[in-house]
Amino acid sequence: MTSTTYQVKGMTCGHCVNSVSTEIxxxxxxxxxxxxxxxxxxxxxxxxxxxxxxxxxxVDEAGYDLVAA
Structure with a gap:
């Protein structure tokens, strides 16, 4: 198993969290x-x-921007 943290720009609410979580x-x-x-x-x-x-x-499909890994 591996774990990676990404910086995502544009998330502001629970709906954002759900969208990003679902797509990833x-x-x-x-x-x-x-x-x-x-x-x-x-x-x-x-x-x-x-x-x-x-x-x-x-992340793009969810409507947000991946800033960095």
Whole structure:
């Protein structure tokens, strides 16, 4: 298992948290998604390291911007 924390810009409410969690959670191999709304951080636990482009695409699909990994 591996855990990576990403900075996500634009999240402001519980709906934002749900959208980001759902999209990232749908990535193959992801077992857990924890969102710290106040800090704008998303910690993803997965079976293997995730491709940054895949995570970025999921965050974009949710309507937010991946700032950094």
């Amino acid at each position: 959670g749908a990535i193959a191999g992801v077992s857990d998604v924890q969102v710290d709304l106040a800090a704008g951080r998303v910690t993803v636990t997965s079976e293997a390291p995730l491709d940054l482009a895949t995570v970025r695409a999921a």
